[in-house]
Amino acid sequence: MGHRISVIVLLLAITGQTVLSAKSAHIRGISKADEALYVPGPNGEWACLNHPEIIIPFSRVNDDYCDCPDGSDEPGTSACENGKFYCHNRGHIPGVLSSARVNDGVCDYDVCCDGSDEWAGLVKCENKCRELALEYGKREAERRKSQMAGWAARAKLVTKALSLRSALEKELKQWEIQLTSTQARVTRAEEALKLAELQSSTRVGTKGSPVMGRVRARIEEYQQATEALIDHIRYLESKVTIVEEIMQKLREDYNPNYNDEGVKSAIKAFEEFQGNSLTGVDYTQFLSKINTEEDEELFQEEEITFDPDVVEYSSYIPLQWRLWIHEQQTALRQFLIEHGLLADRKASGETANVASARKELDAANRQHHDLEKKRDKVADDLQKDFGTDDVFRALSGECVSMESGDYVYEICFNGKAAQKPKNGGITNLGTFDRMEGNTLYFIRGAKCWSGPQRSATVSMECGEKNQLVSVSEPAMCEYLLKLITPALCSNPETETKKAKNEL
Numbered sequence: 001m002g003h004r005i006s007v008i009v010l011l012l013a014i015t016g017q018t019v020l021s022a023k024s025a026h027i028r029g030i031s032k033a034d035e036a037l038y039v040p041g042p043n044g045e046w047a048c049l050n051h052p053e054i055i056i057p058f059s060r061v062n063d064d065y066c067d068c069p070d071g072s073d074e075p076g077t078s079a080c081e082n083g084k085f086y087c088h089n090r091g092h093i094p095g096v097l098s099s100a101r102v103n104d105g106v107c108d109y110d111v112c113c114d115g116s117d118e119w120a121g122l123v124k125c126e127n128k129c130r131e132l133a134l135e136y137g138k139r140e141a142e143r144r145k146s147q148m149a150g151w152a153a154r155a156k157l158v159t160k161a162l163s164l165r166s167a168l169e170k171e172l173k174q175w176e177i178q179l180t181s182t183q184a185r186v187t188r189a190e191e192a193l194k195l196a197e198l199q200s201s202t203r204v205g206t207k208g209s210p211v212m213g214r215v216r217a218r219i220e221e222y223q224q225a226t227e228a229l230i231d232h233i234r235y236l237e238s239k240v241t242i243v244e245e246i247m248q249k250l251r252e253d254y255n256p257n258y259n260d261e262g263v264k265s266a267i268k269a270f271e272e273f274q275g276n277s278l279t280g281v282d283y284t285q286f287l288s289k290i291n292t293e294e295d296e297e298l299f300q301e302e303e304i305t306f307d308p309d310v311v312e313y314s315s316y317i318p319l320q321w322r323l324w325i326h327e328q329q330t331a332l333r334q335f336l337i338e339h340g341l342l343a344d345r346k347a348s349g350e351t352a353n354v355a356s357a358r359k360e361l362d363a364a365n366r367q368h369h370d371l372e373k374k375r376d377k378v379a380d381d382l383q384k385d386f387g388t389d390d391v392f393r394a395l396s397g398e399c400v401s402m403e404s405g406d407y408v409y410e411i412c413f414n415g416k417a418a419q420k421p422k423n424g425g426i427t428n429l430g431t432f433d434r435m436e437g438n439t440l441y442f443i444r445g446a447k448c449w450s451g452p453q454r455s456a457t458v459s460m461e462c463g464e465k466n467q468l469v470s471v472s473e474p475a476m477c478e479y480l481l482k483l484i485t486p487a488l489c490s491n492p493e494t495e496t497k498k499a500k501n502e503l
């Protein structure tokens with residue numbers, strides 16, 4: 001190839017034409033903008049564009065020999081593997097071709113409609129830019145038309161999404177209002193139950209309750225201890241009497257002429273003891289009070305009831321206070337029950353009032369929870385990501401399908417994806433899980449025989465109407481679908497402006 005080009009260059013030189021001129025930088029294979037980069041230095045030198053340390057004579061640009069590692073010295077030939085050839089394609093859109101396709105005997109109209117890539121003459125490539133530009137123009141017009149239609153369809157979806165959202169917001173408000181009244185019903189029912197419990201709590205402590213049993217046992221213990229003490233006192237009294245008699249006898253019989261100091265001081269102390277006027281408590285008066293029969297009668301009482309006047313004090317104080325007192329009582333009772341000091345009355349059954357108050361509270365709670373569920377469902381829906389402008393909310397529940405091979409594939413927005421064999425049946429390809437960018441994910445479908453659960457990924461782009469355009473199964477039971485939808489169309493006007501600004 002290099003040899004062939006050199007011959008052409010030589011021939012052109014002989015005919016008096018200069019291929020490369022240091023002044024007019026008409027370099028083959030570069031854009032007008034890049035011409036400024038291909039100007040020789042004062043001594044006719046030139047530096048590789050991405051390797052300024054490599055300096056070559058400017059005459060070696062496009063000499064069909066690759067000098068620069070970045071291929072920048074050969075934009076118009078195929079000498080550098082990594083070179084790029086720019087075709088101007090006047091009247092159409094310029095293109096950039098890989099150097100290897102320059103002068104390879106093939107007209108690369110897909111990139112160079114002007115045929116400039118085959119300048120060596122191996123093949124004659126006529127300029128097709130006019131014709132291609134016309135086709136392109138038509139296609140572009142169609143694309144734009146469809147983009148406009150898509151954009152208009154999207155606007156309708158956005159309006160629909162907006163009204164769906166506001167309907168949901170209204171519904172949410174309704175649930176909230178109803179919830180305040182069910183909450184009030186619950187509160188009323190709770191208070192009524194507390195009151196009923198309060199009223200029923202005026203009857204406490206039965207004969208058989210543990211506290212009474214314990215009191216009775218303690219009283220018996222005290223009785224026994226008192227009786228034992230009395231026995232002991234009587235024993236000590238008899239001993240004192242014996243000692244007094246001995247001392248009395250000694251006092252009467254002793255011989256005062258004996259100078260026995262021990263006997264004398266004992267007699268003296270005895271006389272002082274006898275002269276002592278201190279008297280003890282008459283414990284015998286308590287003996288009459290220990291009457292076990294009377295105690296027994298006391299315990300015969302079936303129930304101990306509070307004095308109604310005392311209990312009814314509660315009707316004179318505000319309800320909140322009553323409830324507070326009731327709570328304290330309940331807590332105390334609970335404490336006593338837990339410590340085995342009081343029988344748990346629940347087991348013995350509730351009064352009819354308490355039972356019906358409890359029934360009403362249960363019903364109120366049920367109604368409240370049902371409403372809460374409904375409210376949460378709407379609130380969750382409002383929180384969901386339905387894409388920019390909430391647009392996919394409008395498509396929620398809508399299904400799109402296409403035939404492919406033995407199946408019809410179907411996806412339902414915000415619902416399920418399915419594979420329906422033409423000969424009947426349906427295979428679940430997953431339930432909508434999330435939207436990430438322009439992709440929908442359906443997961444946890446029917447289990448694949450000796451494989452994973454089926455799942456489907458739907459990649460989307462703008463289109464006039466919802467349409468599945470392709471389906472594949474890149475891995476077993478993992479499906480990839482392509483969908484066009486107006487939901488993803490953007491405003492063509494803004495697009496054009498953006499494109500113009502970028503240019």
Ligand code: MAN
Nearest residue numbers: 419427448449451473476477
């Ligand atoms: C069915 C279809 C196929 C899938 C196989 C796996 O035939 O769902 O798409 O590959 O099952 O066994």
